[in-house]
Amino acid sequence: xxxxxxxxxxxxxxxxxxxxxxxxxxxxxxxxxHSLMGxxxxxxxxxxxxxxxxxxxxxxxxLLNEKPVKMSGPLDGLANGISMIHQELxxxxxxxxAENIYLGRELRTKAGLVSKKLMIEATQKIFDRWNINxxxxxxxxxxxxxxAQMVEIAKAIAFNSKIIIMDxxxxxxxxREVARLHEMIRDLRKAGTAIVYITHKMDEVxxxxxxxxxxxxGTWVATEKASKMDRDKLISLMVGRELNQLFPKVExxxxxxxxxxxGLNRGRLVKDVSFTVRRGEILxxxxxxxxxxxxxxxxxxxxxxSESGTxxxxxxxxxxxxxxxxxxxxxGLLTEDxxxxxxxxxxxxxxxxxxxxxxxxxxxxxxxRPMIDRECEDQRQALALKTPSLEQQIQNLSGGNQQKVxxxxxxxxxxxxxxxxxxxxxxxxxAKSEIHRLMGELAKQGKAIxxxxxxxxxxxxxxxxxVVMCEGHLVGEVSRKEATQEKIMELATRFADEAVx
Amino acid sequence: xxxxxxxxxxxxxxASKKFDIGHFARTYMIVGVLILFVAALAILTQGNSIDPRNxxxxxxQVSAIGIIGVGMTFVIITLxxxxxxxxxxxxxxxxxxxxxxxxxxxxxxxQGVDVPVWVAVFAGLAVGALAGFTNGILIAKFRLAPFIxxxxxxxxxxxxxxxxxxxxxxxxxxxxxxxxLGQGYLIxxxxxxENGLFPLPVVLFIAVALIATFVLSFTKFGRYTYxxxxxxxxxxxSGIRIPRVTIIIYTISGVLAALAGxxxxxxxxxxxxxxxxxxxxDAITAVIVGGTSFKGGIGKxxxxxxxxxxxxxxxxxxxxxxxSPFLQIVVKGCIIIIAIIIDERKNSKKA
Ligand SMILES: Nc1ncnc2c1ncn2[C@@H]1O[C@H](COP(=O)(O)OP(=O)(O)OP(=O)(O)O)[C@@H](O)[C@H]1O
Ligand SMILES: [Mg+2]
Numbered sequence: 001x002x003x004x005x006x007x008x009x010x011x012x013x014x015x016x017x018x019x020x021x022x023x024x025x026x027x028x029x030x031x032x033x034h035s036l037m038g039x040x041x042x043x044x045x046x047x048x049x050x051x052x053x054x055x056x057x058x059x060x061x062x063l064l065n066e067k068p069v070k071m072s073g074p075l076d077g078l079a080n081g082i083s084m085i086h087q088e089l090x091x092x093x094x095x096x097x098a099e100n101i102y103l104g105r106e107l108r109t110k111a112g113l114v115s116k117k118l119m120i121e122a123t124q125k126i127f128d129r130w131n132i133n134x135x136x137x138x139x140x141x142x143x144x145x146x147x148a149q150m151v152e153i154a155k156a157i158a159f160n161s162k163i164i165i166m167d168x169x170x171x172x173x174x175x176r177e178v179a180r181l182h183e184m185i186r187d188l189r190k191a192g193t194a195i196v197y198i199t200h201k202m203d204e205v206x207x208x209x210x211x212x213x214x215x216x217x218g219t220w221v222a223t224e225k226a227s228k229m230d231r232d233k234l235i236s237l238m239v240g241r242e243l244n245q246l247f248p249k250v251e252x253x254x255x256x257x258x259x260x261x262x263g264l265n266r267g268r269l270v271k272d273v274s275f276t277v278r279r280g281e282i283l284x285x286x287x288x289x290x291x292x293x294x295x296x297x298x299x300x301x302x303x304x305x306s307e308s309g310t311x312x313x314x315x316x317x318x319x320x321x322x323x324x325x326x327x328x329x330x331x332g333l334l335t336e337d338x339x340x341x342x343x344x345x346x347x348x349x350x351x352x353x354x355x356x357x358x359x360x361x362x363x364x365x366x367x368x369r370p371m372i373d374r375e376c377e378d379q380r381q382a383l384a385l386k387t388p389s390l391e392q393q394i395q396n397l398s399g400g401n402q403q404k405v406x407x408x409x410x411x412x413x414x415x416x417x418x419x420x421x422x423x424x425x426x427x428x429x430x431a432k433s434e435i436h437r438l439m440g441e442l443a444k445q446g447k448a449i450x451x452x453x454x455x456x457x458x459x460x461x462x463x464x465x466x467v468v469m470c471e472g473h474l475v476g477e478v479s480r481k482e483a484t485q486e487k488i489m490e491l492a493t494r495f496a497d498e499a500v501x
Numbered sequence: 502x503x504x505x506x507x508x509x510x511x512x513x514x515x516a517s518k519k520f521d522i523g524h525f526a527r528t529y530m531i532v533g534v535l536i537l538f539v540a541a542l543a544i545l546t547q548g549n550s551i552d553p554r555n556x557x558x559x560x561x562q563v564s565a566i567g568i569i570g571v572g573m574t575f576v577i578i579t580l581x582x583x584x585x586x587x588x589x590x591x592x593x594x595x596x597x598x599x600x601x602x603x604x605x606x607x608x609x610x611x612q613g614v615d616v617p618v619w620v621a622v623f624a625g626l627a628v629g630a631l632a633g634f635t636n637g638i639l640i641a642k643f644r645l646a647p648f649i650x651x652x653x654x655x656x657x658x659x660x661x662x663x664x665x666x667x668x669x670x671x672x673x674x675x676x677x678x679x680x681x682l683g684q685g686y687l688i689x690x691x692x693x694x695e696n697g698l699f700p701l702p703v704v705l706f707i708a709v710a711l712i713a714t715f716v717l718s719f720t721k722f723g724r725y726t727y728x729x730x731x732x733x734x735x736x737x738x739s740g741i742r743i744p745r746v747t748i749i750i751y752t753i754s755g756v757l758a759a760l761a762g763x764x765x766x767x768x769x770x771x772x773x774x775x776x777x778x779x780x781x782x783d784a785i786t787a788v789i790v791g792g793t794s795f796k797g798g799i800g801k802x803x804x805x806x807x808x809x810x811x812x813x814x815x816x817x818x819x820x821x822x823x824x825s826p827f828l829q830i831v832v833k834g835c836i837i838i839i840a841i842i843i844d845e846r847k848n849s850k851k852a
Binding site for chain 2: 346369
């Protein structure tokens with residue numbers, strides 16, 4: 001057997017109006033973790049979809065164990081021992097976790113009938129083996145993004161594939177789950193699996209990878225041993241220039257209280273939650289996956305009706321039972337789940353950007369199109385959005401670029417209180433520091449920002465104050481000065497540890 | 502502080518304004534198909550199908566499918582369906598006709614009542630609005646699936662039309678001013694009153710299509726329609742009041758069905774409780790053939806207009822060719838299936 005298990009040579013891929021990949025290469029060795037790096041829209045997902053058989057290549061060649069292969073569908077990829085965790089979760093919401101894992105490869109009884117029971121048992125085994133705490137018979141639609149993400153991970157490793165592609169597998173999960181995933185990866189690596197790992201989180205790259213390949217604008221830039229890379233070098237290869245400060249905290253003057261939430265209750269994940277935010281302040285919401293961070297803010301925003309509790313904006317109590325009421329009260333919410341509650345896939349970038357601000361963009365119901373065009377164009381430039389035009393359907397943008405459009409959607413509504421659930425999910429380093437800078441600017445203008453983040457450095461770097469959630473309770477608050485990773489983790493796991501003790 | 506901006510000019514974006522022939526072909530294929538059909542029929546019927554009198558006839562028929570299709574376009578863009586339009590058409594036709602009868606005849610519904618023609622028209626439209634509004638409430642507030650809610654209304658409205666006519670006999674003997682709505686012209690010929698320029702139903706159809714185009718492309722309401730079809734949850738989170746928009750859309754659909762009913766009754770000079778049976782299928786076919794996606798979020802009025810012309814041409818051509826009406830239904834079924842397959846192909850993940 002040769003040195004490489006996969007060789008991709010001279011790969012070119014075009015989409016209407018976009019040259020996504022231009023004569024790129026990638027070689028994978030068994031038993032090594034290969035990180036694929038690059039800015040949003042660099043072509044990482046596209047290349048991996050080609051390897052997994054989801055897209056067909058326009059030019060180039062793929063060798064598996066030195067033999068050329070042709071793939072014309074994802075099942076071909078699987079048949080060749082290639083599994084992929086997609087960046088955009090691709091499950092069927094009505095089916096259970098087990099059925100999704102075995103989709104297209106259903107387990108059958110001896111009589112040849114598809115057996116749910118067999119699949120649930122097999123899934124339970126996989127979950128037990130990897131310490132995943134999810135009910136295999138639960139419908140996917142009842143799960144949080146993080147749980148769904150874990151199911152997708154399980155799906156990829158369930159079939160003893162020789163090659164596993166992970167396209168931003170950690171974008172929706174917290175440090176604990178990330179650590180668990182990395183344990184899994186180390187096990188797989190020992191077993192000789194070749195792993196491609198895509199992430200925008202720098203520390204993960206160095207924690208897990210053996211080799212790194214960098215792409216820029218659809219072209220191959222470099223492949224290096226991870227031990228020969230450092231953060232600065234990697235970033236300059238990715239963006240083509242130096243980048244010094246990752247969390248540029250802008251000092252803003254902290255003003256009067258603008259939002260007061262008191263005694264908020266809803267179900268299991270929002271229990272008697274009270275907090276306040278001031279003008280000019282960035283309030284961080286920390287906690288483990290499933291601790292209720294997103295649920296609290298979604299309840300404040302009226303996505304779910306609260307069972308009890310009061311919300312005051314600028315000192316006045318407001319009734320928020322629907323998102324439009326929250327928006328009128330001056331709130332904005334960039335939700336956690338981009339696909340489910342964010343993008344309108346077939347609509348254009350422009351429509352997606354402007355949809356929440358149409359009151360401002362219309363006179364007596366008639367659109368002010370030039371104004372929309374102008375402001376969307378401004379956003380496109382400010383966030384370095386990569387799209388052939390504002391006309392493009394948003395579903396054709398890379399994941400990070402979709403996220404930028406959604407951020408623009410809320411910036412265009414000009415809210416007093418901007419809630420951002422995972423502000424930089426899937427966003428590259430360059431744009432990330434730009435978004436952080438932007439958040440700082442907004443705070444400086446006297447807006448309040450509430451940020452949920454699973455990335456500890458982001459929480460510590462950006463927040464003026466951090467509140468920590470655990471199992472639906474707001475368990476503590478730390479100021480910027482006192483905030484450390486240990487302190488936050490201690491609060492976040494308070495109940496879990498008590499239960500163990 | 503570090504200034505980070507990405508150089509947008511170096512993107513691998515090849516001239517996007519370049520003329521994309523594939524896209525053009527996909528967009529306007531339907532127009533080509535229409536021309537092909539018209540030509541083929543002209544040959545098969547030895548020119549009968551393009552006889553001016555026949556054409557005017559076709560276009561009058563098309564206006565009913567087209568007017569309903571316009572409302573249906575809004576509905577289907579939001580991922581809904583309205584099966585009740587044919588029944589609403591029938592109900593509105595009998596209500597309007599009953600109020601437009603020349604007083605004194607033996608078959609008059611309301612003996613001794615003589616209301617102005619506009620009241621009759623208005624009553625017809627109001628019935629349609631009410632039925633559509635009810636659909637909207639059932640879907641938006643009671644969370645019924647559009648298919649179920651409008652299937653119920655389809656049955657209810659038709660039943661009411663039968664009850665309203667009593668013995669099932671049509672209301673005829675309508676006032677000439679009323680009939681003029683269906684039979685007249687925008688610019689009548691002074692010498693031959695039954696001739697002229699621009700038949701009124703066609704003029705109204707064009708007006709409805711233009712207004713709808715404006716609403717879909719240039720108003721907030723139009724954006725909301727697409728947004729709901731694109732992703733209803735995301736639309737709600739973006740502050741769109743889904744129930745309100747939904748109710749308005751189904752009300753529009755009801756009113757337009759009623760308008761088609763009134764025009765139809767005027768055209769044939771009587772109100773019959775069976776009018777419009779099966780027209781929902783024609784209208785849905787026109788919308789889908791015209792490029793509106795069954796998966797929501799995509800659709801254009803001009804496509805529906807062309808779709809309606811195509812369906813009207815086919816209906817008429819099959820009549821002229823003496824194809825049995827049963828076979829015609831089969832043909833139309835095939836067309837709708839083909840249109841949906843094309844839609845699937847076009848809007849599934851392209852790669
Ligand atoms: N189906 C598609 N149709 C048209 N353009 C596409 C399609 N998929 C990807 N593209 C374009 O190809 C380019 C590469 O996209 P890709 O998704 O591979 O980026 P990426 O490196 O994975 O970025 P991210 O970090 O944001 O996920 C982008 O410019 C994107 O807009
Ligand atoms: Mg990607």
